[in-house]
Amino acid sequence: MVAYEIFQLVVFPGALFVICLAFLYEWVDRKLFARVQGRYGPLYTGPAGILQPVADFLKLLSKEDIVPRACDANLFFAVPVMYAALPLTALFIMPIAAPEALVSFEGDLIFILFSFGLMTLLIFLAGWSSMSRFSAIGSVRSALQMLSYEIPLGLVLVCPAIAARSLSVSGIVQWQAANATWGAALQPIGLAVVMVCMLAELELVPFDIPEAETEIVAGWRTEFTGRRLALFRMGRDLEIVLVSALVVSLYLGGAQQLWLVPAAAMFVIKTAAVVAVFSFARALFARFRIDQMIAGMWKYLLPIAVAQVVLVQMGLGA
Amino acid sequence: MGYASTVKVPFGPQHPALKEPEHFLFEVDGDTVVGVTPRIGYVHRGIEKALELSTYGHGIYLAERICGICTIAHTCCYAQAVEELMGIDVPPRANYIRTIMSELERLHSHSLWVGLVAHEAGFDTLFMYAWRDREVILNLFQELTGGRVLHAINTLGGVRRDISPEMADKVRRALEHFEGRTKEYLRIVRTEPTFLRRTRDVGVLKPADAARLNAVGPTLRASGIKGDVRRDDPYVAYDEMPFNVITSDSCDVFGRTEVRTEEMMESIGIIRHALEHLPEGVFRVRAPRNVPAGECVSRVEAPRGEDMHYARSNGTAKPDRYKVRAPTLANIPALCKMLVGIHVADIPIILAGIDPCFSCMDRMVFVRSGGSTGRAR
Amino acid sequence: MSIVGEALRQLRRKPCTVRYPAEKAPVPPRFRGMPAWDMSKCILCVLCQNACPPGAIRLIGKGPEAEIEYLMDRCIFCEECAEVCPKRAIVMSDRFELAGFDRSKMVFRFRKEKEKQPEPPKHSAPTANG
Known part of the structure; x- marks a missing residue:
């Protein structure tokens, strides 16, 4: 029994499976993004280039290691590891192979929100520790960006929890399964707001x-x-899995069995669809300037998020 | 980063936004640029001296290589200057072919720029689309001249290859496709809200400043001033071409985008007219080897603006002095004016807004004894 | 969002990229590729040497034993030599994949020999003379 639990944590649906998914979704993203632009995308590594993210990862691992003389060495070494480990940890909370996650407790939704904040903090520290002008500007922008999207995101993510009367992601998935409905059908506004905030969380265009x-x-x-850099890229890929898993779990029914299709397969299909939406969306826009982005988030997204909360409190979509 | 002090942010010579090595040192206060110091001279290639060391016939190939993509404009300008010194008349058919080539070059240069400015704004999809459709023009060049970028079609006394009626039909068909694409870009740059947000009221250059700082080309015209060598001082066959000088009153990067995209439509019209009225006859006359003493200035409207060549001959087979002023150099003072008082995030899009070609303009070397580095003012 | 229609159309279309080493874009006629000498026509008149702007063509030796040395690494593919040749002995081929790591392999010598004359691009024998 212990051996099975270890297998679950390490292989399926734990760390190994999730890392494979991360690489797969990077490929999906790159391939779709390229096709929208009239390119092929990865092509030669593996069938249709599906192994290209893995090849990139291995290549980066073997590259020369350059440490800037002025950097804060401790932070500089620690942040990439933490950046890759954090989404991996948070993914244990996501129900992947069954409506019940590996780790689940009342309030783990709060932990997910907290880990999103922590990711941004790590990004800030990463930029700050490298003591380069570009990094410093980037990290300040990242922190500013977080100030603008974190509040609507938090507000909206609470809505499914209110509807399901559970602060646990697994609980919300089970509530959707019990009521035979999807969060997206009840709270479409919330889904839209979450998608926009997640584009910002993942630092995708715009x-x-x-x-x-x-x-x-x-x-x-x-x-x-x-x-x-390899760890950062893997962390980014894991974050994409985490974000799409969260969207799927809260709004798209999560890992539920559909007739003969097992829950894990449904989860992979749904998250891949969410990733496809992300990569299609990021092909459509020009980049905002930081002041435009913050103003837009506070002016438009926050009222919409509040409206969603009010709607749920009035009993609509709950 | 304290609030009181300013931060110096270097831009280049290696930077993803600059495709060519050039250095700008920005003084940034918070998110606002308060000062900019350009430093040019990284790609001084000694091309003027090389022109003085080569014969007139060989020099045209050097002139072709002054700029990476304005090969027709520079060879036209060179050929005009030398032909005037030689006192030979170019046959009308050659002039028409030169006009067609110049306008085809404007098409590919402007669509390259539309892609670049979209890329600077983070709009990579438009970048890919614009460059994909630019291939149509490059393939056309390849069939017309035998080279995609280095066309080697202008020569002293005319052009080296004729345009056959079949080729003319091919050009017309390609233009039909390209016209549709250009209209599409015009629609995208005018309606895409994120792109408009990044370009409107960004990099403002008031008409008075544009005139005072001698801006040229689309940068000048986007500030509402009708300045175009093709109209003001017609060369090749432009005096027989019907076209409008496009201007815009918005004075910002959006205006520059609009001016360039609409100019592409005008260019298509010019090429169609020139193909329709292509005169019969020879397309090349023999040029003498030696050139009588004299001097001459020739001006050409390159896609980036006014290009000026000056030649002085001394009766031998090689020029005594040759001077090239590429359009980007004329736009640098205006660029520095635009770059003050903006957001840091807008730097690349404004830099790209003048369609810089730093490598063509670099004729500057700093030699300073005792000091460390020279700085251009 | 104004690009969404075209983006969707693009998804159904074949990408416009050419998978270069596997498939190649066609080379149009009269393309200015690497020049090729037909030494059976050549009369060693050195007009091409004089016409060449970068000085990529040199005549080495004298009389019928002379060789034409062609420095591909200097060549700018301008077609002046082909244009000036009175016997049309030089043609611009469609070869364009000429990049390499060794400049000594980019020097070709053509010799006028009556006996065996293979195809023009083939009798480019690399020499160690750089």
């Missing part, structure tokens, strides 16, 4: 302000190379 290539090189990760 909110890729902290790492705007043409403005500040690579933003907060300018100074990271080799192993550390």
Whole structure:
């Protein structure tokens, strides 16, 4: 029994499975983004380039390790590891193979929200510790961005919890399963707000302000190379899995069995669809400037989020 | 980063937003640029001296390589200057072919720029689309001249390849496709809200400033001033071409985008007219080897603005002095004016807004004894 | 959002990228690729040497034993040599994949020999003379 639990944690649906999903979704994202732009995307590594993210990861691992002389060494070494570990940890809370997650407790939704905040904090520290001008600007922008999207995000994420009377992600999934409905059908506004906030959380166009290539090189990760950059990229991919898992669990029914299709397969299909929406959306826009983004978030997104909370409190969509 | 002090943010010579090595040192207060110091001279190639060391016939290939993509404009300008010194008349058919080539070059240069400015604004999809459709023009060039970018079609005394009626039909068909695409870009840049937000009221250059700082080309025209060498001092066959000089009163990056995109429509019209009225006859006359003594200035409206060549001959087969003023150099003072008082995030889009081609303009070397580095003012 | 229609259309269309090493875009006629010498026509008149702007063509030696040295790494593919050749011995081929790591392999010598004359691009024998 202990051996099975260890298997669950390490292999399926635990760390290994999730990391494979992360690489898979990076491929989905790159491929779809390329197709929208009339390109092929990854092509040669594995069938249709499906192994390209893994190849990139391995290549970065073997690259020269450059540490800027001025950097804060402790932070500089620690942040990439933490950045990769945090979404991996948070993913244990997500119900992947069954409506019940590996780790689940009342209030784990709060922990997810907290981990999103922590991710941004880590990004800030990453940029700050490398002591480069571009990194510093990138990290300040990242923190500013968090101030604008975190509040609507928090408000809206609470709505499914109110509806399900449970602060646990697994609880919300089970509530959807019991009522045979999807959160998206009850709270479409909430889903829209979450998608916009998640574009910002993942730093995708039009909110890729902290790492705007043409403005500040690579933003907060300018100074990271080799192993550390590989960890950052894996952390980013895991974050994409986490975000899409959260959207699927709260709004799209989560990991529920559908006739003969097992719950895990449904989960993969649904999250892949969410990733596809993200990568399609990021092909459609130009990048906002940081002041425009913050103003827009506070002016438009926050009232909408509040309206969603009010609607739920009035009993609509609950 | 204290509140009182300013931060110096270097831009280049290696920076993703600058495709060419050039350095700008920005003084940034919070998120606002308060000062900018350009420093040019990273890609000084000694091209003027090389022109003085080569014969007139060979020099045209050097002139072709002054700029990365304005090959027709520079060779036109060179050929005009030398032809005037030689006192030869270019046959009308050659002039028409030169006009067609110049306008095709404007099409590919402007669509390249539309892509670039979209990329600077983070709009990579438009960037990819614009560059994909630019291939149509490049392929056309490849069939017309044998080269995609280095066309080697202008020569002293005319052009080296004729446009056959079949080729003319091919050009017309390609233009039909390209016209539709250009209209699409015009629609996108005018309606895409995120793109408008990044370009409207960004990099403002008032008409008075544009005139005072000698801006040229689309940068000048986007500030509402009708300045176009094609109209003011017609060369090749432009005096016989019907076209409008496009201007915009918005004075910002959006205006520059609009002016360039609409100019593409005008260029398509010019090419159609020129193909329709292509005169019969020879397309090349023999140029003498030696050139009588004299001097000459020739002006051409390159896609980026007014391009000026000056040649002085001394009766030998090589020029005595040759001077090139590429359009980007004329736009640098205006650029520095635009760059003050803006957000840091707008730097790349404003830099890209003048369609800089730093490598063509670099004729500057700083030699300073005792000091460390020279700075251009 | 004004690009969404085209983005959706693009998803159904084939990408416009050419998968370069596997498939190649066609080279149009009269493309200015690497020049090729037909030494059976060449009369060693050195007009091409004089016409060449970067000085990529040199005549080495004298009389019928002379060789034409072509420095591909200097060549700018301008077609002046082909244009000036009175016997049309030089043609611009459609070869364009000419990049390499070794400049000594970019020097070709053509010799006028009556006996065996293979195809023009083929009798480019690399020499160590850089």
